[in-house]
Amino acid sequence: MNGQALPLKESMLLGLLSLLLFLGLWTVLTVSGIVPRQFLPTPLEVASRFFQLLTSPFAGATLPTHLAASFKRYAYGVLLAAAVGVPLGLLMGWFRLLDDIVTPIFDGLRFIAPIAWVPFAALWFGTGIGGPIMIIFAGAFPPCLINAYRGARFVEPRLIEAAKMLGTNDTRMIMEVLLPAAVPSIIAGLRVSAGLGWQSLVGAELIVAAAGVGFMMVQAQGSVQTATVMTGMIAIGIVGMIIDVLLRQGEGWLRRRRGLEA
Amino acid sequence: MGSISFSHVDKIFGPQGSGVKALDNINLDIADREFVAIVGPSGCGKTTCLRMVAGFEAASAGEVKVNGKTVTAPGPDRAVVFQQFALFPWKTVRENIDLGLRNKNLPLAERDGLISSALKLMSLESHADAFPHQLSGGMQQRVAIARAYVLDPEVLLMDEPFGALDAQTRVVMQEELVRLARRNPRTVLFITHAVEEAVYLADRVAIMTRRPGRIKEVLDIRSIREAEGWDRHPKIEDVMDLESFVHLRTHIWKTLREEKDFQHV
Amino acid sequence: MLKALAGGLFLGLAPGRKPAIKVATLAALIGLWFLLTTVTGAVTGGRFPSPAEFWTSLVQINTRGYAGAGLVSHALHSVKLVAMGFLVAIATGVPLGLWMGWSRKVEALVNPVFLIIRPIPPLAWIPLAILWLGLGDAAKIMVIWFSAFVPSVINAFTGVRNIDRPVIEAARMLGTPRWRLISEVIAPAASPMIFTGLRLSLQASWTTLVAAELVGALVGVGFVLNMAQQDIYPGMILVGMLTVGLLGWGTTVLLGMAERRALAWNIAARD
Ligand SMILES: Nc1ncnc2c1ncn2[C@@H]1O[C@H](COP(=O)(O)OP(=O)(O)OP(=O)(O)O)[C@@H](O)[C@H]1O
Ligand SMILES: [Mg+2]
Numbered sequence: 001m002n003g004q005a006l007p008l009k010e011s012m013l014l015g016l017l018s019l020l021l022f023l024g025l026w027t028v029l030t031v032s033g034i035v036p037r038q039f040l041p042t043p044l045e046v047a048s049r050f051f052q053l054l055t056s057p058f059a060g061a062t063l064p065t066h067l068a069a070s071f072k073r074y075a076y077g078v079l080l081a082a083a084v085g086v087p088l089g090l091l092m093g094w095f096r097l098l099d100d101i102v103t104p105i106f107d108g109l110r111f112i113a114p115i116a117w118v119p120f121a122a123l124w125f126g127t128g129i130g131g132p133i134m135i136i137f138a139g140a141f142p143p144c145l146i147n148a149y150r151g152a153r154f155v156e157p158r159l160i161e162a163a164k165m166l167g168t169n170d171t172r173m174i175m176e177v178l179l180p181a182a183v184p185s186i187i188a189g190l191r192v193s194a195g196l197g198w199q200s201l202v203g204a205e206l207i208v209a210a211a212g213v214g215f216m217m218v219q220a221q222g223s224v225q226t227a228t229v230m231t232g233m234i235a236i237g238i239v240g241m242i243i244d245v246l247l248r249q250g251e252g253w254l255r256r257r258r259g260l261e262a
Numbered sequence: 263m264g265s266i267s268f269s270h271v272d273k274i275f276g277p278q279g280s281g282v283k284a285l286d287n288i289n290l291d292i293a294d295r296e297f298v299a300i301v302g303p304s305g306c307g308k309t310t311c312l313r314m315v316a317g318f319e320a321a322s323a324g325e326v327k328v329n330g331k332t333v334t335a336p337g338p339d340r341a342v343v344f345q346q347f348a349l350f351p352w353k354t355v356r357e358n359i360d361l362g363l364r365n366k367n368l369p370l371a372e373r374d375g376l377i378s379s380a381l382k383l384m385s386l387e388s389h390a391d392a393f394p395h396q397l398s399g400g401m402q403q404r405v406a407i408a409r410a411y412v413l414d415p416e417v418l419l420m421d422e423p424f425g426a427l428d429a430q431t432r433v434v435m436q437e438e439l440v441r442l443a444r445r446n447p448r449t450v451l452f453i454t455h456a457v458e459e460a461v462y463l464a465d466r467v468a469i470m471t472r473r474p475g476r477i478k479e480v481l482d483i484r485s486i487r488e489a490e491g492w493d494r495h496p497k498i499e500d501v502m503d504l505e506s507f508v509h510l511r512t513h514i515w516k517t518l519r520e521e522k523d524f525q526h527v
Numbered sequence: 528m529l530k531a532l533a534g535g536l537f538l539g540l541a542p543g544r545k546p547a548i549k550v551a552t553l554a555a556l557i558g559l560w561f562l563l564t565t566v567t568g569a570v571t572g573g574r575f576p577s578p579a580e581f582w583t584s585l586v587q588i589n590t591r592g593y594a595g596a597g598l599v600s601h602a603l604h605s606v607k608l609v610a611m612g613f614l615v616a617i618a619t620g621v622p623l624g625l626w627m628g629w630s631r632k633v634e635a636l637v638n639p640v641f642l643i644i645r646p647i648p649p650l651a652w653i654p655l656a657i658l659w660l661g662l663g664d665a666a667k668i669m670v671i672w673f674s675a676f677v678p679s680v681i682n683a684f685t686g687v688r689n690i691d692r693p694v695i696e697a698a699r700m701l702g703t704p705r706w707r708l709i710s711e712v713i714a715p716a717a718s719p720m721i722f723t724g725l726r727l728s729l730q731a732s733w734t735t736l737v738a739a740e741l742v743g744a745l746v747g748v749g750f751v752l753n754m755a756q757q758d759i760y761p762g763m764i765l766v767g768m769l770t771v772g773l774l775g776w777g778t779t780v781l782l783g784m785a786e787r788r789a790l791a792w793n794i795a796a797r798d
Contacts, residue, residue, distance in 0.1 A: 006631045014635035022640050039659055100548040105556065111779065112772035113734040115650075116749075118741055119756035119764040124574060199648040203738040206653055214651075218742070221654035229654045237646040244646070318696055338702035348693035352715040352792045361711070362701035393792045413701070 041227040049227035050234060058228055059219040061211060063235060070201060070212040071239070073129055077136025078197040084137075085144025085193075086186055092145075093152025093182070094174050106145065114138035114196075115203045122208045132204040132212075139200030140193040147189025151182025187254055191247045198240045263329050264339075264416030264449035266292040266315055270324035273310050284310050286474035288324070294416075297443055297450040299460035301514065302470030303521055308453045309345075310475075312419050315451060316342050328417060338362055341410035343420040347402045349394040355381070355405050356390045362413045380412040383442070400431035411442070417449045424459065433498050436462060444493065457514045461507060462498055469517050479517055483510065576762035584762030593763060594754040596746055602770055605736060605747045608664055609778065612671025613732045619672075620679025620728070621721055625713060627680070628687025641680070649674030649731060650738050662743045667736060674735040675728035682724025686717025719793050722786045729782055733775045748774065 006014075023043055029035045030042040041049070053063040061069070092099040114135060121134040155178055163177045205214020213232050220228035273285035284307045292298045300308050313319040314326045317336035326333045328340060336342075341362075349358050359380055363373045381387045384404040394402055403423060410418060424432045436459060443450065443463070454460050460467045465484035468477050487493065490506040501507055557578075563570045564577035572580055588598040596604075627634045652670045660666035690713065698712040714721075740749020748770050755763035 006635055011631070011635040014632060015639040018636045019639050019643075022643075097548075101552050104549045104552050109772070111775040112768055113730075113737045113775060115734055115738045115741065116752060116768050116771045119752050119767070120575075120761075122756055123759065123761065123764070199650055199734075202648050203650040203734075203741075206650065206738065207741045217651070217654045221658050224658060226655070226658055229658060233647050233651045233655065236648060236651045237643075240648065241646040316696075316700060318699075336696070336699040336702075338700070340700070342697070342700045344693045344697060346691075346693050348691070348697040350694065350697070350712065350715070352718070353711075361698070361703065365702040365704065365707070395792070409697075409701070 038224060039226055041230070046227050046230045046234070050231045053228065053231055058225075059216045061216075063213070063216070063231065066211060066213045066216045067235060067239060070205060070214065073132045073204075073212065074136055074197060074201045076129070077133040077201070078140045078194055080133065081137045081140035081193055081197065082144050082190060085141050085189075086148040089145040089148025089150075089186075090152045090174055090178055090182065093149050093155075094170065094178060099149075099153075106142075110142055114200050115207075118204065118207050121204075127208040127210060131208050132201065135204040136197045136200045140197035143189040143192040143196065144186075147185045147192075148182055151185030152178040155181040183258070184255060187251045191244070191251060194243055194247055195240070198236075198243060202236055263294050265294050265329055266290075266417060266449060266451060267327045267330075268311070268314075268324070269327070271311075271314070271321045271326060272323035273307065273314070273319070274322040283474040286476050288475070288477055290468060290477055290480070292449060292451065295447040295449055297447070297452065297463060297465045298468060299452040299454060299464035299466075300468045300470060301454060301457060301460050301518065302475065303472050303518065304455070306470045306472055307475030308470060309421055312342075312421050312451060312453055315417070316340055316419055338365060338413050339415055340417040340419055341413050341415035343403075343406050343410050343418070343423045345422045345425055347394070347406045347426075349402055349405055349409075351394050354391050354393055355386060355397070358394070358405055359409050359412050362409060366413070376412050380408040383411070384408045384438075398431075400427050400435065403427060403431075403435065407439075415448070417451070420450065420452045422453055422455065425455065432459075437496070437498055439463060457511055457518070458502060461510050461514065462501060467514065469514060472521050478521075481510065481514065486510065572761065573759070574761065576765050580762040581765050584760070584766045588751070588763065588766060594746070594751045598751075598766070598770065601746060601748050601751050602774060605740070605749065606774060606778070608667045608747070609671060609729075609732045609736050609774075611664075612668045612736070613675050613729060615668065616672045616675035616728055616732070617679050617725060620676040621683045621724070624680040624683025624721075624724070625687055625709070625717065628684045628717070629709075629713065634684075645677060649677075649735050653735075653739050653742050656739070657743060662745060667739045667744070670739050671732045671735050674731040678724045678727035678731060679721075680724075682720045682727070683717060686720030686724075687713060689720065690716040719790060722782075722790065725782060725786075726779070729778055730775070733771070733778070737771055 026040075026043055030037060030040050037045075050063075055062060057065075059066070088102070092102055115138075117135055117138045118131075121131040121138075125131045125134050152174075159177055159181060160173070163173055168177065201212075202214050205212040206218055209215045213235055217229050217232035220226075220232065268288045268290045271285060271288040272283065274281040274283050276282055288311065290298075300311060302308055310319060314321055315328065315333060317333050317340065333340075350361070353361070356377055359377050360373060363376060368376075377390075378387075381390055384407065386401065386404055386408065389397060389401060394405065397405065403426070407420075407423065410420075424435050427435060440463060452460070452463060461483055465482075467481045467483055469479045469481070470476065471478045486506050490504060492501050492504065492507070495501045495504075502511075561578055564572070564575060565579065576584065584593075585598075587593060588601075590597075594601070623637070627637055649670060652673050653666075656666040656669045660669060694712065694716055695708075698708055703712065736747070737749045737752070740747040741753050744750040744753070748767055751770070752764060752767040755761075755767055
């Protein structure tokens with residue numbers, strides 16, 4: 001906007017400067033004692049706690065074990081959301097009556113924050129793996145449904161006309177016209193779902209769970225172990241980022257394969 | 263006062279040395295209150311010339327001066343009518359015209375008077391409180407012109423201002439511009455693809471070559487127009503039938519054609 | 528991505544549905560609810576409340592109160608926290624986003640820190656916020672601020688970056704001074720994107736507040752849910768959930784009204 005892009009060198013320099021400022025401020029705040037160590041450990045302390053937790057257990061397990069427990073719930077929840085949301089969205093995109101019936105229900109439910117399902121989730125499926133999965137499902141489901149629906153609903157009308165002219169039946173129409181046409185939109189929706197699912201997982205584990213990173217953080221909070229809480233945040237951030245990068249790669253690969261991008 | 267001068271102006275886009283040379287040694291002096299049109303093949307650098315006068319682009323070599331002072335930044339002394347209108351969609355017609363006046367810190371009463379007369383001049387009175395998207399393309403173009411005119415700039419820079427209009431609206435706008443320019447002459451740099459338009463409107467027409475753009479020829483229209491009494495004809499089509507007009511138009515066409523043929527050889 | 532999401536979540540899947548089918552669906556749903564819980568007893572009251580149980584809970588919280596207060600004061604408290612966190616977030620996030628959009632230097636300076644903080648889901652800040660600020664309002668406002676801040680910044684930033692260059696040049700050609708350029712050109716030009724960000728921010732605010740109140744609170748709709756869960760009281764859980772939905776819907780409608788007012792020029796242009 002204001003002028004052209006900065007030269008790479010300058011922008012890297014500024015970036016480095018800001019990271020140093022961030023870490024510097026953090027260090028100064030803690031080392032000088034302005035903020036009590038108990039509430040804000042130094043960056044070094046957080047880092048060493050992070051590596052310590054890789055091997056020594058806290059709240060019943062090491063960090064990798066907690067992460068594995070979290071990821072398992074997460075994967076189930078997101079897969080379930082995709083397995084229900086995508087087909088339902090496609091069907092809604094083809095059958096008007098289904099669309100007319102589901103849309104008002106969906107429109108009514110979407111204003112309830114997914115995390116508000118926690119009490120029912122715990123009541124219905126317990127706090128082990130079922131409850132958290134349902135909450136992740138609640139977070140990840142809407143984008144799956146919406147994007148599949150939009151992808152199918154807004155297919156180039158000429159493609160549908162051509163298929164109709166060739167005498168294509170409903171099943172084949174959905175499987176061989178709508179689904180392929182909606183793939184880019186579905187993939188984009190899955191990526192959004194994956195992000196929201198990860199967010200819901202954290203919420204679920206903070207409230208109802210007996211294992212997982214969120215559980216570890218709540219336990220650490222209870223015993224005022226700030227470094228452990230921050231370790232959990234970092235671990236959650238890293239895993240979330242890896243998931244996003246992988247999905248982005250997958251999306252890019254798929255788009256290239258279909259010739260949507262050079 | 264509003265003279266413009268290009269002296270030995272080069273423009274290179276991209277890194278110096280390996281970039282694309284868009285303009286090559288442009289020399290052109292435009293006198294105060296003179297109307298100069300630039301014609302040339304697409305991509306020859308017409309817009310770049312105008313943007314340098316406006317202060318949006320710096321010369322790679324040479325100097326662009328307005329009133330003898332080197333241009334460094336945009337300012338309301340050089341009003342621009344953009345090809346794509348560039349109206350503010352969130353401001354009404356009146357507010358669009360008002361912004362430049364407010365920037366000059368004029369008192370409210372004076373602004374109101376100026377806006378009213380600008381609206382009247384452009385026959386926009388009944389649309390003063392409409393938003394741009396509620397207007398036709400021709401009306402939007404008139405708002406863009408009014409927004410520039412109302413500042414009473416020393417220099418008016420118009421980049422294919424009628425390019426997006428249909429043929430009828432275009433003719434009406436051309437005739438309006440001629441009336442305005444004769445009644446209240448000011449320095450105008452006018453860019454167009456349309457040869458007739460250039461001949462009809464301008465005192466002089468500069469013809470540019472293909473990239474890198476150079477000025478190939480500058481034709482004096484004004485002396486012929488005055489000698490032949492074009493201004494006695496209020497309608498553009500009558501002027502276009504005059505032999506002197508046809509002669510000039512054909513000459514410019516041929517000069518431009520040479521450019522294209524040269525490219526193909 | 529954010530834009531697609533906002534469109535899907537808030538514009539409705541397909542506007543202008545036939546109202547008859549809507550009403551029929553709703554009636555069928557309520558009928559089914561009645562049938563399953565009351566008539567056949569297929570779903571027991573320990574799992575999902577019957578309409579009568581729901582009604583009893585609703586009356587109870589409104590007359591005798593539940594979890595320490597009536598429904599209205601729980602709701603008002605939650606709305607107050609969301610409003611405060613949301614307002615602080617947009618008052619800080621939108622200007623920062625505009626500034627980052629305007630200046631490449633500011634972008635280069637802020638982006639790295641942003642890239643570090645962004646992957647951490649807002650809900651993951653809750654334990655830290657409680658450690659720092661306790662179970663009271665301040666911790667909740669802090670996490671809401673964190674969650675609503677990011678969409679505000681990103682969308683304001685994108686809004687500025689996507690402004691048509693001629694619009695900026697026209698303003699500069701008219702000699703517009705800096706502050707007026709920002710308030711009358713940059714901000715309005717970016718405002719459609721800014722409002723997209725605000726809608727996402729508002730949604731994030733509610734999610735975060737409910738989560739934070741479920742983790743630990745003394746009052747608020749999330750606290751009602753929390754108590755109802757501990758008391759294994761499905762009727763009250765449903766009351767809490769519907770209240771959350773209703774409040775989310777109401778605030779979204781309010782924001783939509785503000786948007787329609789602020790973007791009158793743009794909405795008409797889109798139609
Ligand atoms: N910002 C820029 N960066 C790189 N190249 C540019 C830039 N602006 C213009 N050019 C190049 O400079 C040349 C001249 O462009 P300019 O827009 O001045 O042409 P023009 O004569 O106005 O063309 P048209 O009649 O199509 O409007 C073109 O080859 C164009 O590609
Ligand atoms: Mg041009």
